[in-house]
Amino acid sequence: MAIETAGSLGPVAAVALVGALGVGSQWLAWRLHLPAIVLMLAAGVLIGPVAGVLDPGLEFGALVQPLVALAVAVILFEGGLTLDLRKLGDARAGVFRLVVIGAPLGWLLSTLALRYGAGLSWEASTVFGGIMIVTGPTVIAPLLRQARLQRRPAALLQWEAIVNDPIGAIAAVIAFQTVLVLNGSSEVSFAATAFGIVFAAVAGFAVGAGIVVLFRKALVPEYMKVPVLFSGVIAAFALTDGVLHESGLLAVTVMGLVIANADLPSYEELRRFKEQATVLMVSGVFILLAASLDFAVLGQLTWRAALFVALVVVVVRPLTVLVSLLGTNLPWRERALIAFTGPRGVVLVAVAGLFGERLAEAGVPDGAIVGPLAFALVAATVVLHGFTLAPMARWLGLSGGEAPGVLLIGGSRFTTAFAEALKKAELPVLLTDPNHAHLVAARTAGIPTFYGDILGEAAEHSIELLAYTTVVAATDNDAYNTLVTTDLAPEFGRDKVWRIARTRENEARHALPSQLGGMSIGEGRSYDALQTLMRDGWRFGLTRITEEFTLDDWRATRPGAMILATLNGRRDLSFVDDTADLQVGEGARIVSLQPPDPVQPAAA
Numbered sequence: 001m002a003i004e005t006a007g008s009l010g011p012v013a014a015v016a017l018v019g020a021l022g023v024g025s026q027w028l029a030w031r032l033h034l035p036a037i038v039l040m041l042a043a044g045v046l047i048g049p050v051a052g053v054l055d056p057g058l059e060f061g062a063l064v065q066p067l068v069a070l071a072v073a074v075i076l077f078e079g080g081l082t083l084d085l086r087k088l089g090d091a092r093a094g095v096f097r098l099v100v101i102g103a104p105l106g107w108l109l110s111t112l113a114l115r116y117g118a119g120l121s122w123e124a125s126t127v128f129g130g131i132m133i134v135t136g137p138t139v140i141a142p143l144l145r146q147a148r149l150q151r152r153p154a155a156l157l158q159w160e161a162i163v164n165d166p167i168g169a170i171a172a173v174i175a176f177q178t179v180l181v182l183n184g185s186s187e188v189s190f191a192a193t194a195f196g197i198v199f200a201a202v203a204g205f206a207v208g209a210g211i212v213v214l215f216r217k218a219l220v221p222e223y224m225k226v227p228v229l230f231s232g233v234i235a236a237f238a239l240t241d242g243v244l245h246e247s248g249l250l251a252v253t254v255m256g257l258v259i260a261n262a263d264l265p266s267y268e269e270l271r272r273f274k275e276q277a278t279v280l281m282v283s284g285v286f287i288l289l290a291a292s293l294d295f296a297v298l299g300q301l302t303w304r305a306a307l308f309v310a311l312v313v314v315v316v317r318p319l320t321v322l323v324s325l326l327g328t329n330l331p332w333r334e335r336a337l338i339a340f341t342g343p344r345g346v347v348l349v350a351v352a353g354l355f356g357e358r359l360a361e362a363g364v365p366d367g368a369i370v371g372p373l374a375f376a377l378v379a380a381t382v383v384l385h386g387f388t389l390a391p392m393a394r395w396l397g398l399s400g401g402e403a404p405g406v407l408l409i410g411g412s413r414f415t416t417a418f419a420e421a422l423k424k425a426e427l428p429v430l431l432t433d434p435n436h437a438h439l440v441a442a443r444t445a446g447i448p449t450f451y452g453d454i455l456g457e458a459a460e461h462s463i464e465l466l467a468y469t470t471v472v473a474a475t476d477n478d479a480y481n482t483l484v485t486t487d488l489a490p491e492f493g494r495d496k497v498w499r500i501a502r503t504r505e506n507e508a509r510h511a512l513p514s515q516l517g518g519m520s521i522g523e524g525r526s527y528d529a530l531q532t533l534m535r536d537g538w539r540f541g542l543t544r545i546t547e548e549f550t551l552d553d554w555r556a557t558r559p560g561a562m563i564l565a566t567l568n569g570r571r572d573l574s575f576v577d578d579t580a581d582l583q584v585g586e587g588a589r590i591v592s593l594q595p596p597d598p599v600q601p602a603a604a
Contacts, residue, residue, distance in 0.1 A: 014059035018291075021047065022283020026142075036142045037345075038386045040283060041379060044290020054291045068288060068350050071281040073237040073252045074230075075346070078278040079141075079162035080256020081271055086457060091155040093328050098160040098338075102324040103133050103167050109316040118308035118373060123179045123364045124356075128373070130171030131352050132312070132344070135161045139345035139382055142282075147390040148466040150398050153334045157341060165347050166250035170197055172355050173246050180362055196244025204251035207236040208258030215264050225266060226273050229259075246351060272490055285346045289375075297372050305373055309380045317342040333396040340392065343385040344378045404572060405429060405468035409454055409484050410475030411438030412527070413534040414500075418472075418564075419447045421540035421591055425567055428467055432459070433475070455487055465491075470573050473499040473518065476527045485518035494518065498575050501526050521575050522593075523562055537596030544589045551584045561594040 009017065021043045029036035047053040056064045111129030114120045120128065140161040144154050177193045211232050214220045220228050236255050241248030264270070321339040352374030359367025393399040405428030408415045415431055419442060422429045431442045432450040439449045452458050459465075471488050473481035481499040489497045497518035503526045522530055541561070545551055555561075563582065565575045567589040576582055584590065 008058055009054060011059055014054055014056075017047065017054060018284050018287045019280070022287045023280070025287075026279065026283060029142075029146075033146070034386075036146075037139050037286065037343075037382045040286040041290050041382060044287040045293060047287075048291030049293050049295050056288050056292045064288065064292070065350075065354070068285055068346070069241070069248075070234060070237065071285045072347055072350055073248055074233055074281055075278050075285075076162065076165055076249055077233045077252040077256040078271075078275060079158075079165070080253040081260050083159060083162060083257050084260045086261070091152045091159070094152075094156045094325055094330055095159040095163070097324045097328065098156065098321070099163050099167070102160070102320050103164055103171070105323060106133050106316065106320040107171055109320055110312065113308055113311040113316050114373075117304060117311040118369075119304045120366050120369065120373075121364060123182075124359055124366050124370055127172055127175040127179060127355050127359060128352060128370050130175045131168050131348060131355065131374070132316075132377075133168035133171055134165045134347050134351075135342050135344065139343040139385075141278075143341075143343065143385060143389050147393050148399050149337075149389075149393050150464050150466065152330075153337055153393075153398055154466070156334070156338055160338075162253065166253045169246040169249045169347070169351050172351060173197075173244065176355055176358065179359070179364065193244060196240070196247050197250065199243055200240040200247035200251040201254055203240050204236055204254030205258055207232050207251075208255035208262075211255075212259060212262040212264065215266065216262070222266065225270060229270060245354075249347070282346070285350075289346065289349050293375060298375070300369055301372055301376060305376050308373065309377055312377060313340075313342070313381065313384065333398055337393060337396055337398055341385055341389055343381040344374075345382070349374050349378050399466075404470065406470045406472065406573060407432065407454070407465075407468040409433070409471065409473040409481070411435070411440075411442055411449070412474065412476070412531060413441070414527075414530045415472075415474050416442045416445060416447060417534060417540050418474075420445055421542055422573075423447065425542055425571065425589065425591070427567075427571055427573065430463065430468065432463075454484060468492075469496055470575075471497045471518070472521065473497075474527065474530075478502040478527075482517040486516050489518060500530060503528070519575070519577055521564060521577075533593065533595075538593055539596070541592045541594045542589055543592065545584050545586060547586055551582070551590075554590060558592065558594055561592045563590055563592050565591040567591065 022040060025039040025043050026036045028034075029039050048055070060067065107129050110132040111122075111125045114125035114128055114132075115122060118125075135157075140157050144158065149157075173193060173196075211229065214228070215225060233252055233255065236251045237248035239248075240251040259270075318339040321342075322335060325335050325338075349371075353371040356367050356370030356374075359370065361367075390399065406419075406422050408419055408429060408431045411431055411433035419429045419431050423446075430448050430450060431439065432452065432454045433439050434451070434453045436451050439451060442449050450459065450463055452462070454463075469492065471485065471492055473484040475481055482502070485497045485499050498521045499518045500522055501520045501524045502517075525533070541558070543549075543554055545554065563576050565573050566582075566584055567573055568585070568587075573591075
């Protein structure tokens, strides 16, 4: 049996530690409303160079770089899988300009910042400047979830990050080959480099199209679709990366883009699984890279590194975005937000470290400083944008709003009155229905409405879904309510998706599995029962609980009233499924459905 090196955790314990810290950091960030990337970065640095608990090079040896490379490939594929051209909408022109104009302009400006800010040679500056085109989908995605940006600026940032990632890697390859040719040490011609790039794009398209054909013709059973997808991603990356280093990133992005736009019936299931896998991989990669940090190497950085980071954040990024978006119809607020949001992530650190070593081997003396500079830039932008994106979006009016909104599905007397009560509580509310006649009363009452199917593509383009955190399905169709809540549960969270009770729900013959549909509101009353209550004169009430007027007082003064939900001081809406054990603190408000006042007998 092999003897482990002193101080080594062992590969199994190291994997467990990385997984626990990565996922734990993301969970803690969710609980504390903090940027997950910042916590992961801090956790990796703490267990690595600070405490010396984990040394990835010692635990995994030469496998660290291949593992990181494969993880980045899967992350980029998942990013490509979200790039549905039909969902781009009015962000199309902006994305096109950020890629076609922004990428080369960003390369030029980054190169100048490296040359005159960081003091690097032209060779190292040109290679590293190409890598700096990337803005990091591994960082952008968690930040967008936290900041709850409106649809168009979120789409611009997400598409730019995903599409420019492989472009940045390819730009670095081209620049590096140019440096080798000028130094007379190149073993690969420009023609071979161009062939590798074209081969990667074609291979990614071919693998993606092949998988689409297999899935569409039902040549792969449902339980094997995800394994086939994973195998295809790894095969496409390995095949193309073996022809030209870093071209695999282009291949997997193209592959994801092809599958995303193929309109596959099982697309949503595939995408959600890939999202979950990506969360795990982002966690692991960030912990590993942060734990691999060497303070001695970072000690090579001087004051010019800080000047370089400042130039990138204050000059390079804003100038690139503002010039690229000239002539578009984007409001200045959206341009400003995008211009001052450019966090870098895993791809920049991984690719910069690789090319830094190759530059040093090729005789470029300052190539060794490229890796530390990349890490400094990533750390600075992750912390900066992690804490400023959400406040800046709110200040510019581009976030989903401070108060969590409620999405009511189905127009009726019940939902219209409910919407009026929520509006009185200053909660954003939207009432939707595919039947125009069902929305007339709501529109007359001044309730925001959407005429159409909430599951349709028109809803994705027209509704800022990030403004809403709670869904209530209350149509007259029990099957549709079940469909809506089941479909939206992964997006909103199963604890935030509710529905009215189904007719004969408690009968065994008509009961559905617990994983279908959301939780029930209204003390088990169906659509017809709730409508009958409204016709009989029941009304919604909004009552604040105070020290003088407790929950017991409320119950004593409102016999027969039905408690639907409670609102805390932050206007978070919580539906009540068990009123017997309900605990309501001082300052909270009760949303209830109350019977009509009893008719007083006429005086004799």
